[in-house]
Amino acid sequence: MISKKDIENLANLARIRLSDDEKEGLAKDVDSIMAYVDQIKSAPIGEFKPQAGAVKNVMREDVAVQTSIKDRERILDEVPKREGDFVAVKKILA
Amino acid sequence: MKIDLLTLTISKAHESLVKGEFTTVDLAKAYLDEIKKKNKELHACLEVYDDVLDQAKMADKAIAALKKEKKEIPMLMGIPFAIKDNILVKGETASSASKILENYKATYDATVIKKLQQENGAVLIGRTNMDEFAMGGSTENSAYGVTKNPHDTSRVPGGTSGGSAAAVASGMALVALGSDTGGSIRQPSSFCGVVGLKPTYGAVSRYGLMAAVSSFDQIGPIAKTVGEAEIIFNAINGKDVNDSTTFNRETYKPKRIGKKKPIIGIPRSFLGLGGIAESVKKVFEETEKKFKSMGYEIKNIELPANAYALPVYYIINFAEISSNMARFDGVKYGLHADGNNSIDDYFASRAAGFGSEVRRRILLGTYVLSSGYYDAYYYRANAARRLITNDFIKAFESVDIVLTPTAPSPAFKIGEKTADPVAMYLEDIFTVTANLTGLPALSVPAGFAEIDGLPAGQAGKKLPIGMQLTARHGDEATLFSAGKDIEIGV
Numbered sequence: 384m385i386s387k388k389d390i391e392n393l394a395n396l397a398r399i400r401l402s403d404d405e406k407e408g409l410a411k412d413v414d415s416i417m418a419y420v421d422q423i424k425s426a427p428i429g430e431f432k433p434q435a436g437a438v439k440n441v442m443r444e445d446v447a448v449q450t451s452i453k454d455r456e457r458i459l460d461e462v463p464k465r466e467g468d469f470v471a472v473k474k475i476l477a
Numbered sequence: 478m479k480i481d482l483l484t485l486t487i488s489k490a491h492e493s494l495v496k497g498e499f500t501t502v503d504l505a506k507a508y509l510d511e512i513k514k515k516n517k518e519l520h521a522c523l524e525v526y527d528d529v530l531d532q533a534k535m536a537d538k539a540i541a542a543l544k545k546e547k548k549e550i551p552m553l554m555g556i557p558f559a560i561k562d563n564i565l566v567k568g569e570t571a572s573s574a575s576k577i578l579e580n581y582k583a584t585y586d587a588t589v590i591k592k593l594q595q596e597n598g599a600v601l602i603g604r605t606n607m608d609e610f611a612m613g614g615s616t617e618n619s620a621y622g623v624t625k626n627p628h629d630t631s632r633v634p635g636g637t638s639g640g641s642a643a644a645v646a647s648g649m650a651l652v653a654l655g656s657d658t659g660g661s662i663r664q665p666s667s668f669c670g671v672v673g674l675k676p677t678y679g680a681v682s683r684y685g686l687m688a689a690v691s692s693f694d695q696i697g698p699i700a701k702t703v704g705e706a707e708i709i710f711n712a713i714n715g716k717d718v719n720d721s722t723t724f725n726r727e728t729y730k731p732k733r734i735g736k737k738k739p740i741i742g743i744p745r746s747f748l749g750l751g752g753i754a755e756s757v758k759k760v761f762e763e764t765e766k767k768f769k770s771m772g773y774e775i776k777n778i779e780l781p782a783n784a785y786a787l788p789v790y791y792i793i794n795f796a797e798i799s800s801n802m803a804r805f806d807g808v809k810y811g812l813h814a815d816g817n818n819s820i821d822d823y824f825a826s827r828a829a830g831f832g833s834e835v836r837r838r839i840l841l842g843t844y845v846l847s848s849g850y851y852d853a854y855y856y857r858a859n860a861a862r863r864l865i866t867n868d869f870i871k872a873f874e875s876v877d878i879v880l881t882p883t884a885p886s887p888a889f890k891i892g893e894k895t896a897d898p899v900a901m902y903l904e905d906i907f908t909v910t911a912n913l914t915g916l917p918a919l920s921v922p923a924g925f926a927e928i929d930g931l932p933a934g935q936a937g938k939k940l941p942i943g944m945q946l947t948a949r950h951g952d953e954a955t956l957f958s959a960g961k962d963i964e965i966g967v
Binding site: 400409416420422424426432433438441454458 | 679782799828862
C-alpha cells in the first residue's frame with residue numbers, strides 16, 4: 384500500500400508541492416497503477432540484460448558555435464527573472 | 478477555383494500549384510477560412526501563426542522563380558502543415574499544451590521544421606492541441622481544453638497528437654506533424670480516420686522536439702493518404718548531428734521475404750489480450766480478407782512477450798518522464814511561481830505549471846527509480862524490452878509485416894476514461910510495442926463502426942477504425958506499399 388506519507392516523500396524528491404486532497408487521490412492512483420505494472424515481476428527475463436539499440440556511443444567534436452546577439456537575446460528573454468545578462472535567482476546561502 | 482479541402486492531397490495541390498490553378502496564398506486562405514469556421518467547435522488548433530500569408534507569398538515567389546528557370550518544384554512547396562505544439566518553430570510559442578510553457582517562445586527551429594520550411598518551402602499554419610507533454614491518449618490532458626473528434630464531437634480525437642489528427646481529418650490543415658511515444662500519432666489517426674506513421678526509432682531527428690520518453694519518441698507525419706505520409710517521411714528523415722540517435726541508410730538493411738507481395742503475420746493470441754471491440758474485430762477480419770484477395774500470404778505468428786508490453790512500457794515511460802520533466806524549474810524558462818526561498822521556488826513553479834497527469838507520472842517515475850526499486854522496475858523493464866524485441870525479430874524471419882488493429886476500440890466518449898488512469902493506459906496495448914522495439918508502424922484507415930443512439934439529425938454518422946502495420950527496422954517502404962493496398966482513401 385502506498386501511503387500519504389510515501390506520496391509526500393516522492394513529491395519532496397520530485398520538487399512538487401501538493402495539496403492534501405491531491406495526496407489522497409495520488410496515493411490511490413499510484414497504488415492501482417503500481418499494482419498493474421507489478422506484472423513485470425513475472426516477466427521471464429532470464430539472462431536478458433538491458434541493451435542499447437543499433438546506434439550507440441555516438442560521438443562528435445565539441446565545437447563552439449557562434450550565436451548571433453539576436454539569438455542570445457531570444458534565449459535570455461525566456462528567463463523568468465533576468466538581471467542584465469544574468470539569470471536571477473533567490474539567495475542560495477543565508 | 479473552389480478547393481475541396483476534404484479530398485485535397487499533396488499531389489493534387491502540387492499539381493494545381495504548378496499549373497497555376499490556384500496559388501499558395503489561395504490555398505493558405507482556404508485553410509485559414511476553414512479554421513475560422515471549424516476550430517471553435519473542434520479546438521484542434523491552439524494558435525494560427527500570424528505570418529501564414531507571408532509564408533505563402535514567399536512560396537508563390539519561389540514557385541514562380543523555379544518555373545521560370547524550368548527547375549523542378551519540390552512536392553511540399555506551398556503545402557500547408559499543422560505542427561504539434563511540442564515541436565519548436567523559432568519565434569513561435571511552443572507550449573506542449575502545458576501551463577508551464579504557456580508563454581514560451583521557441584529560440585530555434587526543430588530539424589524537421591528546417592527541412593519542411595527551408596529545404597522544401599512548406600507553409601506552417603499553426604500549432605495543434607495535444608495531451609500535456611505527450612502524456613495521455615485522448616487530448617483530454619491538454620491545459621487548454623479537449624479537442625473534439627470531427628466524426629462525432631461527443632468523442633475524443635485520441636491522443637496525444639489529437640489536434641494534428643483532428644485538423645487533418647476536418648480539413649483545417651492539409652497535413653500535419655505529430656510525435657509518437659506510445660501510439661500518439663497512430664491512435665489519434667485511427668480515431669480520426671487519417672493515416673499516421675511512427676517511423677523507425679532514429680529515422681527522423683528529434684532535435685527541437687520536447688522530450689517525453691527519450692528512448693521512445695519519434696516525430697512522424699499525419700495525412701489523409703498513405704502516399705502523402707510517404708512524401709512527408711521522405712522529406713523529414715535522415716541523419717542529424719544534433720540528434721545522436723539518428724541513423725545512416727547503412728544501419729539497417731531490411732530484406733523482404735515475400736516475393737510478389739510482403740508476407741503478413743498475425744499474432745492471434747496477442748490479439749486476444751486486447752479486449753477488442755466487435756466493430757474493430759470486424760474491420761480486422763475484412764482487412765485480412767482484403768490482403769488475401771490481393772495475393773498476400775498470411776501466416777500466424779506468436780509474440781508471447783507482448784503480454785508484458787504495457788507494464789514494461791509504462792515503467793520506462795514513468796522513469797524517463799520524471800527525468801525529462803526535471804528541467805522545468807522556473808529558473809531557465811517557462812512559468813515561475815515565487816516560493817519562500819530558492820528551493821521552494823521549484824516546488825511552487827512545478828505545482829503551478831504541471832497538470833495532474835504530468836504530476837502523477839513524475840511521482841510514479843520517481844518511485845520506480847528510487848533507491849531499492851531500480852532493479853525491480855526500471856532494470857527489469859529494460860531487460861523485458863529486449864525479450865519483446867527478440868520476439869518481433871524472430872517473427873520477421875518468416876513474415877514482412879505484423880498486422881494488428883491500431884486501437885482496441887473506435888474513439889471513446891469525452892470523459893469516459895478520465896477517472897481511471899489504468900483504463901486509459903490499456904488503450905495503448907497494440908501501439909506501445911513499436912516504441913519498445915523501435916520498429917516502424919503505420920496506422921491506415923480501414924473501415925468504420927456504426928454509432929448507436931445518435932440523435933435523428935446525425936443518423937448515419939460512423940466512426941473510423943484504423944489497422945496497424947509494423948515492419949522491420951528501416952523498412953517504412955514495405956509499410957507504404959502494403960498500406961496503399963488496404964487504405965480507403967479520400
